[in-house]
Amino acid sequence: MAEADGDDVVDVLILGAGSGGYACALRAAQLGLSVALVEQSKLGGTCLHVGCIPTKALLHAAEVADATREAETFGVLAKYDGVDAAGLRNYADGVVSRLFKGLTGLIKSRGIRVVEGRGTLTGPNQVTVEGPGGPGGPGGPGGTVTLTGRNVVLATGSAPRLLPGIEIDGTRVLTSDEALRLDRVPGSAIVLGGGVIGCEFASVWRSFGAEVTIVEALPRLLPPEDAASSAALERAFRKRGITARTGTSVTGVTVTSDDDGGGVVVTLSDDTEVRADVLLVAVGRVPRTEGLGYEEQGVTLDRGFVTTDDHCRTGVDGIWAVGDIVPGLQLAHRGFQQGIFVAEQIGGLSPRPIDERGIPRVTYSRPEVASVGLTEEQAKEEYGHDAVTTLTYDLAGNGKSQILRTQGFVKLVRQADGPVVGVHLVGERVGELIGEAQLVYGWEAHPDDVAPLVHAHPTQHEALGEAFLALAGKPLHTHS
Amino acid sequence: MAEADGDDVVDVLILGAGSGGYACALRAAQLGLSVALVEQSKLGGTCLHVGCIPTKALLHAAEVADATREAETFGVLAKYDGVDAAGLRNYADGVVSRLFKGLTGLIKSRGIRVVEGRGTLTGPNQVTVEGPGGPGGPGGPGGTVTLTGRNVVLATGSAPRLLPGIEIDGTRVLTSDEALRLDRVPGSAIVLGGGVIGCEFASVWRSFGAEVTIVEALPRLLPPEDAASSAALERAFRKRGITARTGTSVTGVTVTSDDDGGGVVVTLSDDTEVRADVLLVAVGRVPRTEGLGYEEQGVTLDRGFVTTDDHCRTGVDGIWAVGDIVPGLQLAHRGFQQGIFVAEQIGGLSPRPIDERGIPRVTYSRPEVASVGLTEEQAKEEYGHDAVTTLTYDLAGNGKSQILRTQGFVKLVRQADGPVVGVHLVGERVGELIGEAQLVYGWEAHPDDVAPLVHAHPTQHEALGEAFLALAGKPLHTHS
Numbered sequence: 001m002a003e004a005d006g007d008d009v010v011d012v013l014i015l016g017a018g019s020g021g022y023a024c025a026l027r028a029a030q031l032g033l034s035v036a037l038v039e040q041s042k043l044g045g046t047c048l049h050v051g052c053i054p055t056k057a058l059l060h061a062a063e064v065a066d067a068t069r070e071a072e073t074f075g076v077l078a079k080y081d082g083v084d085a086a087g088l089r090n091y092a093d094g095v096v097s098r099l100f101k102g103l104t105g106l107i108k109s110r111g112i113r114v115v116e117g118r119g120t121l122t123g124p125n126q127v128t129v130e131g132p133g134g135p136g137g138p139g140g141p142g143g144t145v146t147l148t149g150r151n152v153v154l155a156t157g158s159a160p161r162l163l164p165g166i167e168i169d170g171t172r173v174l175t176s177d178e179a180l181r182l183d184r185v186p187g188s189a190i191v192l193g194g195g196v197i198g199c200e201f202a203s204v205w206r207s208f209g210a211e212v213t214i215v216e217a218l219p220r221l222l223p224p225e226d227a228a229s230s231a232a233l234e235r236a237f238r239k240r241g242i243t244a245r246t247g248t249s250v251t252g253v254t255v256t257s258d259d260d261g262g263g264v265v266v267t268l269s270d271d272t273e274v275r276a277d278v279l280l281v282a283v284g285r286v287p288r289t290e291g292l293g294y295e296e297q298g299v300t301l302d303r304g305f306v307t308t309d310d311h312c313r314t315g316v317d318g319i320w321a322v323g324d325i326v327p328g329l330q331l332a333h334r335g336f337q338q339g340i341f342v343a344e345q346i347g348g349l350s351p352r353p354i355d356e357r358g359i360p361r362v363t364y365s366r367p368e369v370a371s372v373g374l375t376e377e378q379a380k381e382e383y384g385h386d387a388v389t390t391l392t393y394d395l396a397g398n399g400k401s402q403i404l405r406t407q408g409f410v411k412l413v414r415q416a417d418g419p420v421v422g423v424h425l426v427g428e429r430v431g432e433l434i435g436e437a438q439l440v441y442g443w444e445a446h447p448d449d450v451a452p453l454v455h456a457h458p459t460q461h462e463a464l465g466e467a468f469l470a471l472a473g474k475p476l477h478t479h480s
Numbered sequence: 481m482a483e484a485d486g487d488d489v490v491d492v493l494i495l496g497a498g499s500g501g502y503a504c505a506l507r508a509a510q511l512g513l514s515v516a517l518v519e520q521s522k523l524g525g526t527c528l529h530v531g532c533i534p535t536k537a538l539l540h541a542a543e544v545a546d547a548t549r550e551a552e553t554f555g556v557l558a559k560y561d562g563v564d565a566a567g568l569r570n571y572a573d574g575v576v577s578r579l580f581k582g583l584t585g586l587i588k589s590r591g592i593r594v595v596e597g598r599g600t601l602t603g604p605n606q607v608t609v610e611g612p613g614g615p616g617g618p619g620g621p622g623g624t625v626t627l628t629g630r631n632v633v634l635a636t637g638s639a640p641r642l643l644p645g646i647e648i649d650g651t652r653v654l655t656s657d658e659a660l661r662l663d664r665v666p667g668s669a670i671v672l673g674g675g676v677i678g679c680e681f682a683s684v685w686r687s688f689g690a691e692v693t694i695v696e697a698l699p700r701l702l703p704p705e706d707a708a709s710s711a712a713l714e715r716a717f718r719k720r721g722i723t724a725r726t727g728t729s730v731t732g733v734t735v736t737s738d739d740d741g742g743g744v745v746v747t748l749s750d751d752t753e754v755r756a757d758v759l760l761v762a763v764g765r766v767p768r769t770e771g772l773g774y775e776e777q778g779v780t781l782d783r784g785f786v787t788t789d790d791h792c793r794t795g796v797d798g799i800w801a802v803g804d805i806v807p808g809l810q811l812a813h814r815g816f817q818q819g820i821f822v823a824e825q826i827g828g829l830s831p832r833p834i835d836e837r838g839i840p841r842v843t844y845s846r847p848e849v850a851s852v853g854l855t856e857e858q859a860k861e862e863y864g865h866d867a868v869t870t871l872t873y874d875l876a877g878n879g880k881s882q883i884l885r886t887q888g889f890v891k892l893v894r895q896a897d898g899p900v901v902g903v904h905l906v907g908e909r910v911g912e913l914i915g916e917a918q919l920v921y922g923w924e925a926h927p928d929d930v931a932p933l934v935h936a937h938p939t940q941h942e943a944l945g946e947a948f949l950a951l952a953g954k955p956l957h958t959h960s
Contacts, residue, residue, distance in 0.1 A: 052938050053879050060883045061554040067547040068558040074541040075568025078548040081557035088555025095882045333937040360936040402575045403540045435941030436915035442933040453922040456840040457813040458532050461915030
């Protein structure tokens, strides 16, 4: 066993090489700090390998399938012939591996030491890494190495949440990990959980021709979104033939044998049952914090999540936490931001704490749902019922959305006579509009700050321009 | 002949019902002014009927055709079977007619009087409208009516520029007007003019399978764009099999008879010739100002354009001009903005003059080219060669662009230590990113104003976020 020596003391020792971890490493190295990055799983983590990137590749393939199937309504003659599961995997793997290569090069170019293996916090500024050996691995096969950091950043990410009594068999009962690797498109699917992941897989499989039922215990899909967004998504899904059983929970799951047709029977709280080829369990993600020595070193956990202050400090001097293990939105770009934020603090800068509400959310289903800031309900709670105004602009009036044949809206939530505190979008491709929306939110802009600016015609983002014009009291293409 | 009576004196009398005219009417009515709108051609004008909207519908159909043809590379099995010209027209007409219906309802709901017919300026505050009669038309078949306005707004729009010696026959030799109505996809096409319109039609026809050659007299496609954007577009077009003959002009055009194969032979300044099924003449648009009484009433014209100050005033008291007849970018959203601007001045408000450079430009070809603010060259001219920095972020590092399989970049042009004064984008779908970019430009944001804001992952607009991070000196996914 190789012991830590002087060379192994780094300024920043990062446990986990996902979005939060590698962003922290990149920024720290840029600031001239020495950095070691312990790669628990592959560099890039969940987002790059089994999260954002491969799911969005699937969703784009789903868009291609829909475009092909609906081509005739646009005057294009085409025949849709189904999905080539191997081709689909090749495409997604190709995207992942190109980005992985780029990221690997970037980490290397910034002189970041990468140590492969499973790291455990064995002292307040010490991480012991076991196996797997090989290049980047510690001390040959089965070896361990102990690294010391003036600062330790916990960034061990998350894994799909499992439910007691529902066994993931990888064939009939899946989490998103297995769903991404499925060698076929199921003919029918039950999606347990109507959050982002559930809605995205439901959307993909429906585009590929499956019968899909979503079961969600809460009263609506995407519960954290504005109620209007949930309602619009449910309507759009219904039109697409996706069944959403909201306010319903699962009481039992039985996998039937292949002799018996092969599939899954799910019984629901209303005493009905649903049968399908596969069941996707998409009920959130749990932080990976167990058995890693966190509590032993004095780090406080709350239901598995690491408790931090608004500076990502754990309470143990020199130990920080970023990404999915910190309570809040489990999103890659939040991880990036927290990683950068911690690196800058360690580097002696004084970055402003991250406003969690300013972190944009996008569900990449068909249609997309995107938001930043407060929902109408949250704003009314915060500012009082009468101190909030809202403006909804229907995409029916937006030329580009008509061209795309998509329905949806832009909804602005405004603190009375104050800034816009929430922007909510539904419609195909509206996820890209959240770029403008997050600037408006981040800069605490009033409608009058945006209304005079010229939005390009015909784009989808001009719907934002129209909404701001209307909220400023001078609607253009809107009945006033 | 019906004479104007007291009832016919309105606050705002608008000659032309295109983007500039109708936006002026809508805003003026909203401000409580009485408005009459003389509809020279259909309400909505060029943009809605033979411009932005139908061309973007074609471009979306082209995207569908490409998606279908390339489906297999995304793991989707499909067969592309060509274009159904009638279906294509139905689709585009459907979009136009829905938007037209909405606009008509809006004009009606605001109490705007619409008079159909050809209007001529017959006094400094007087317009005489001839024919066609019928509903909205003046005084029955062949009748005329004279309207009086306390203010007259000239908004007569533009038409495709013709070239001496090249006769538009509507079958072999076309302008964009005829190209939109073509009952077939040409097997091959020569596009004369590498501006926005030329590049968009070249892109559409290529997507539909045609052999396309663009002939542009200037040294590059989209000459007003940043040189890097032109170069990237040319490269992308070359990969798509579109030939661009830049720095080349046309010396002769011969239409061959149907017996002779039927087509067009174009001879070029380098003594070569190109043959194709059709020739599209896309060399810009001329203002519609001739024979309308403008000069007779003292309005100054310069090469057909109406000369105005930065308040859209013509120099004749009470006569304003907006839209394509005013020198500058001939874009619908510029027309909207000018129309609103004039209405607000007439209504007694004091709106700020429009910054022409803040008007976003989008070419909706594949790939798209979009920009706002100054090119690198313009910025260097304005601020000095050493007082400008630029930052280019390649979309190869952008996950969503990789998923879309598109190439391109985000280029930021910054006044040294000052705000970002230009944003240039190339890539599929990047036109939507100009929404965020125009806020950055409009708010004179420094890189540090944008860099700390969280961009959603994986989106295309996070490439803007990365570019701002890099320009602020803290690149994330970029080699520094």
